[in-house]
Amino acid sequence: QQLAVTSVRLAPPVRVVRRGCATTRRRVSRVARASFVDQPGDDVAGPAASTKTKEKAPTANVAAETEDAHEYVESDEEVRERQAVGALVRWCVERGATGSGLSVRLPDESNKGRGLEASRDVAVDEPVLSLPLEMGICDAQEGHPPEAWETMMNAPWGVRLACRVLQERAKGEDSEYAPYLALVPVSVPGSPLLYDEKEVVGLQYPPAVAEAREMRDAVKKWHGILSEKCPSALAGADHDAFAAAVSVVHSRTYGVAGEKGEGYFRALLPLADLLNHAGDEYDPEASFAASGESGDKKPPMWPPAGDKDNVAWSALDDSGTIAFAATKPLAPGDEATMSYGERSNDHFLMYYGFTPPRNPHDDVVVFQDIEHALSWHMVFHPELWDSGEESEANARESAARAAVKATEALLASTKDGELMNAEPRLKVLPGGRADARLVSLFAAAYAGTDAGVEKGKEILDVDIDSAHADIARRCSELLRQMPTDLKRDAAILRGEDGQVTDATRSCVSYRAHKKEVLMDAIATLGKGALELPEAYR
Numbered sequence: 001q002q003l004a005v006t007s008v009r010l011a012p013p014v015r016v017v018r019r020g021c022a023t024t025r026r027r028v029s030r031v032a033r034a035s036f037v038d039q040p041g042d043d044v045a046g047p048a049a050s051t052k053t054k055e056k057a058p059t060a061n062v063a064a065e066t067e068d069a070h071e072y073v074e075s076d077e078e079v080r081e082r083q084a085v086g087a088l089v090r091w092c093v094e095r096g097a098t099g100s101g102l103s104v105r106l107p108d109e110s111n112k113g114r115g116l117e118a119s120r121d122v123a124v125d126e127p128v129l130s131l132p133l134e135m136g137i138c139d140a141q142e143g144h145p146p147e148a149w150e151t152m153m154n155a156p157w158g159v160r161l162a163c164r165v166l167q168e169r170a171k172g173e174d175s176e177y178a179p180y181l182a183l184v185p186v187s188v189p190g191s192p193l194l195y196d197e198k199e200v201v202g203l204q205y206p207p208a209v210a211e212a213r214e215m216r217d218a219v220k221k222w223h224g225i226l227s228e229k230c231p232s233a234l235a236g237a238d239h240d241a242f243a244a245a246v247s248v249v250h251s252r253t254y255g256v257a258g259e260k261g262e263g264y265f266r267a268l269l270p271l272a273d274l275l276n277h278a279g280d281e282y283d284p285e286a287s288f289a290a291s292g293e294s295g296d297k298k299p300p301m302w303p304p305a306g307d308k309d310n311v312a313w314s315a316l317d318d319s320g321t322i323a324f325a326a327t328k329p330l331a332p333g334d335e336a337t338m339s340y341g342e343r344s345n346d347h348f349l350m351y352y353g354f355t356p357p358r359n360p361h362d363d364v365v366v367f368q369d370i371e372h373a374l375s376w377h378m379v380f381h382p383e384l385w386d387s388g389e390e391s392e393a394n395a396r397e398s399a400a401r402a403a404v405k406a407t408e409a410l411l412a413s414t415k416d417g418e419l420m421n422a423e424p425r426l427k428v429l430p431g432g433r434a435d436a437r438l439v440s441l442f443a444a445a446y447a448g449t450d451a452g453v454e455k456g457k458e459i460l461d462v463d464i465d466s467a468h469a470d471i472a473r474r475c476s477e478l479l480r481q482m483p484t485d486l487k488r489d490a491a492i493l494r495g496e497d498g499q500v501t502d503a504t505r506s507c508v509s510y511r512a513h514k515k516e517v518l519m520d521a522i523a524t525l526g527k528g529a530l531e532l533p534e535a536y537r
Helices: 076-094 146-152 157-170 197-201 206-229 239-252 345-352 370-380 390-411 415-422 436-447 450-454 461-480 486-493 502-525
Strands: 033-035 102-105 115-118 127-132 253-257 264-268 311-313 321-326 335-338 364-367 426-429
Touching: 076 102, 146 157, 146 206, 157 206, 157 239, 157 253, 157 264, 197 206, 197 502, 206 239, 206 345, 239 253, 239 345, 311 335, 345 502, 364 370, 364 461, 364 502, 370 390, 370 426, 370 436, 370 461, 390 415, 390 436, 426 502, 436 461, 461 502, 486 502
Parallel strands: none
Antiparallel strands: 033 102, 102 115, 115 335, 127 321, 253 264, 311 321, 364 426
8 A cells, every 4th residue: 555645845746756665664764854845857757646555565585584584664753744844845836935946854762863965966066955034933022022122122032032932832833833744843952042050060061051050040040030921921821931942943044144134033934944064074983972082083173174054044135035055066865954153062062062073163162361371381381480570470361462462463454353352261172273362462471571572573483382281281270170071972972881862972072072172172282292181182
């Protein structure tokens, strides 16, 4: 008996032939999908149908039976999932969405959940999806209860959009967005907003622990404000449901600007929010956990070994439409992915509830600011700061501060200068990269007098090497302060302590990569002269 397959397309009404399915038993289908493509030859393909059939009856000769004797049986859950995807695609088409060359991939064992994949060959720069902004749930006054807007207009965007999702969910099938919300998850379990306190502490990285607590406190605060001043905005949601909704909108929202940068909108965009992340990655063998090597024996973490994303989106055009096009050739079955940005794992964890495993844009804060770094250097090097006259120490300090100002002036007109103005914290990044302000601060402290630096005295290579070594020592300090080592984290992620929940996976993966960055800084900046802490050797 054959099962009908919903086939919906964002293109002329042509028919689609389904690709064959696997014949072995699997708990979740890898091939069930709702197509929204126009494929060559579709108009002569015949009716859309699934090749999935019921399992064959067992044979008498059980010993001779093989896996091929079974054909995959689609579960009721998969049937419902496929039908829901078909309903969503039809709903999108009715509201002006168009597209070609992609289909919706249903959840499988990869833990990625739903996604989009190529259903035919797609060329570079070929448009694959176009969506009018108005079809999404937008961060705007429209839709909120009138009595709530005075309070809502002062709330963070995540709170406003979370309330819109809650309000529409409360309407059930009467919601205009019911087909969309049927496939939007209720929560993002890997989000720190949904951690317990043990998991927050388990991040092991003080800046992340502080940020997670700050975000959780903000959610609690705004739930209290809305409960008191405009409960209708929450549509009956308690704190846990509200926090879950915030985790969802944080992970799925697009920030959309006009073609000339004017007007900035945030919106949940159906179909587009199925594009999973892929971006820059360093070589897998560059990972300490993967290779077990350090120094010259493994490839560097910078520059990136490649970028994995293959779809990009445009600015909002004059018609209010967002277009997506391929940036690389796609073959049938290739997952369509988009970069969520060249960001640190802090951003990925806090907003998306996951961390890219080999992110060359991750970083680790080593000092809170210049004052913190200078104080640490004075304590760490008493032979440099306390051995001579007070005037000599004052001269070194002035030299160091002058070098930082010179570095900031040199970089003022660059992208790095913009980042420095917005970020006083001093960081290291994969590939042994360190904040230029920090290197100049330490190197100038070694170099000599205030007068020498201000008059353009050249800082010698030996001074820069000494600065790099100090940064490596600081990284070693931070690594020793983290309660578990990289091997222990890897064992947890393998499930050696039991079932790995989404929260455990996101928490441990996050802290493990911070350790990778610190280890890389120690190996690269220390130039092999500084050993890793004992637990990491």
